[in-house]
Amino acid sequence: MKTLENLKYASTDEWLLVEGNTATLGVSDYAQDQLSDVVFVEITAGIGETVSKGSVVATIESVKAAADVTIPVSGKVIAVNEDLASTPELVNSDPFGAAWMIKVELSNPKELDDLMDAKAYIEYCETRSH
């Protein structure tokens, strides 16, 4: 299971890359492994839209599961990854890079305190495995 040190993680398996007041969101390697082959990604949040912590911003479908991607912070959407519609498999092959989903301008940076760092996330994932 891969993680990147410089990211923050939510218990619902999303990661955030925080740069200044901007955060980029995607789903973790653990998530893509659980889902297995991703066949469809639909990003439902639009550019300019205000999203609140916990709201659904995308749906991912694989052959055996469908999952909602929720954003663990609030903000305004400033970019959306158009590539995922045509190449959903990026979620499996490059979950931390090319499969980024949305970028937001944070409205409440304090919410970042509720997220885990890589080490805590790894521990958390270990307790979940059957």
Add this chain to the structure above:
Amino acid sequence: MTEPTIYELSSAGRIGVRYPESDVPAFDIPDEFIRTDLPLPELSEVDVVRHFTHLSTMNYSIDRGLYPLGSCTMKYNPKINEVTSRLPGFANIHPLQPIETVQGNLALMYNLQEQLKEISGFAAVSLQPAAGAQGEFVGVKIIRAYHQSRGDTRRTRILIPDSAHGTNPATSAMNGLEVIPIPSDSRGNVDLVKLHELCDETVAGLMLTNPNTLGVFDENVIEVIETVHKSGGLVYGDGANLNALLGITRPGDLGFDVMHFNLHKTFSTPHGGGGPGSGPVGVAPHLVDFLPAPIVSIVEEATDEVPPLYGFTIPAKTIGRVKAFCGQFGVMVRAFTYIRMHGADGLRKVSEYAVLNANYILSKIRRKYTLPYNRSYMHEFVVEGCWSDAPDVHALDVAKRLMDYDFHPPTNYFPLIVHEALMIEPTETESKQVLDKFADALLKIAEEAHSSPELLKEAPHHTPVGRLDEVKAAKELVLCCWLPDRN
């Protein structure tokens, strides 16, 4: 062994059936409405017969062998049902004919309602819902309507065990209820402690399958139901597993408030490759007024000279109509035929042997398959399709390898609370010989999983196609074909 599609078989100018010429004067069709392009294939009658006959040979079916699918109750489909349902007096009746001309149908439906009431211990039955899922929708809607009719609008949550069939939470969401999962305890029963905690005035009720999808009868079912009732909620019964209870116990007696039946499971009507089913709903006395409309009833009592006049009534607080016309009538005729042939004694035998058969298979395979719950089982049971010392092998591989032994696999990966689940329900119509063969196949596969796992991983070997690329199907999404002369 690829069979061409009807589009690939199409040859311009062919037609499979002729009609007489028009015998009336000609009338023009307005130009703006005339369809200029009808891109349907053109086949002769022989083409059609051969094509579908070829397709049929690529299917497994009950007529061919055992389907040990847990919670599906794949019992033998009696051929007499196919005769009775096709009697012209049933097959050629228009749904809107005046009731005087359909007294036979109405009498049959009325009597089926009465039979289902008696079997389940409920006060009234609606035959309208088209399938189990629709029966569930009706049941949950009735629960909501009941609370709303009492002015109780706080009950917006519903409790659903983690072992429940996916239709249960889906149905609740469709009714605008929040789903609260309730765990099972170590014996596979509903966790009573959790239940006591969760039951409050925001809970509309509990959806309970009993026996549940693990195949066990809830040891505390009376207390479970009383707990929900005490907090003002109602209990919905998912009747998918009724095959274990005919003449054994009646859900209405146990305290269930509403339940759906699956005529295509318990009552032998055929599965047809995915339907049609039929999902009648039974209710306790306090819910009778809420049933979907219309219900068949006696509108004029019998006298010495004349039989009763049957007709339709609208329950006083009905939740409305859920299907056009009166339901899956053709399916009802089959279920009625089945119940009449069995009577009370026959139905009890059905459940006794359904449970005997399941337990027999279990007794033969339990030394090689992990049974997660140490309980006595009813008409089905769940084992793990994996072994810690054969880490590459999953339940899916066991399932696919069974096809090489000419068996349909059991239900896979359900219920969700069992790891690599294989849910096995043989039904009562399978003989000891078939069960022995099936158990032997499972034992052999358990051995192969350790000695030559590639036999499982590459299975099935003898079927018209091998394992299919489901990822490709979902990504490329080819959902239909077209005539070759069209892009």
Add this chain to the structure above:
Amino acid sequence: MFIPHTKAETEEMLKSIGVCNLADLFADVPEKYRFPRLNLPSGVTEMEVLSELEDYSQANEPVSELVSFLGAGAYNHYIPAVIDSLLRRGEFYTAYTPYQPEISQGTLQAVFEFQSLISNLTGMDASNASHYDGATATAEAGVMAYHHFRGKRTRIILSPAVHPQYREVLCSYLCNYENISIETGSKEKGPFENPSELIPLIDDQTALVVVQYPDFFGRIFDYRILAEKVHENGALLAVVANPTALGLIKAPGEFGADIVVGEGQPLGIPLSYGGPYLGFFATKKDLVRKMSGRLVGETTDAQGRRGYVLTLTAREQHIRREKATSNICTNQGLMTLAATIYLSLLGRHGLKQVANLCYQKAHYAAQQISTIPGFELVNKEPFFHEFVVKCPKPVGEINRDLLDNGILGGYDLGIDYPQLKNHMLVAVTEMNSKDDIDVFVELLREAGND
């Protein structure tokens, strides 16, 4: 009855399990409620049950023994012999849902062909494997539209000329759901209003507009302008279509429908007192993932052989659970096979021929009826195979007289539309000969004279 076990085998099996008798298997059932005595008539043999069921069936008057002019959502069409002979193959009707594709290619390919035929017939890009009937398919269109807009649009506009029972069912599904509001045209104009009268009701809160084609009264309208207005407002258009009519008149895909649903019973399925029938559901490419119900897709196996599988199953209840937009599980499997065989047999020419026969005979009947004093053809618009007649007497009375003469009269519209007392909806199909129609007209004339 169908339990093969002998006494000896039962003993052996009980021994293997480790119990003494069958009753021991039910120890978990509370004693108080165990082994109730069911008050049911004793079971009977096959011979006896057949005789009993024959008695029931003979207490009916089937359409096959009458001349029928009754439609209103279920139609008396000829069912070619091939269909039932194939449907009776145990490999089809005793098969289960094709969850294990390697041993279900027969069912899967037949459904794929069904999906193709319906897509072609309706002019859409994709179809699902069926819903329970036309009414529930219509309700599912409403559910789909609501979820498509993610709950942000809550109005559904439902033409009053959609089948009354379909409107009831849509309401049962959606009336108390979230904050959806369902509007049924303008109250003043009544059921015969023109679809253009729905246009002022459409706004940016509208998720879906639903019309029927031909409508419940048999009328054919050009919905192109309506479709444009619907799309201008960002909403979706659902058309409830008669599949026989689509053999003759333009497909809804051609005039801008986003969703096409309808009742497939006319495609080779017996009337059987209202069920089992067949709901079809087709839509455009970009809405495919929002469609509920099963979908069969084409793919290949490891050896490159073509095969079919259930696909996009992640949308369905068994995976999505409470997030699924519909709870549908079992659909109408065998009925889709019937429709597939019917359309394969008739094909491009046959379906057009049947549709044309219905059209011609209905227009002849309408023309003849319009000459009877006291009877009036109410609508002036083009129609397919049904039309509304205003009668000089209650429809129930006229139908009783007709029945005495072996004719099943049209539908009494007064049952569903209080403004339409004494109005009869007459349906004519290829099963009605000119002689049948002439006798019908004569009897109406007599009924009008009394």
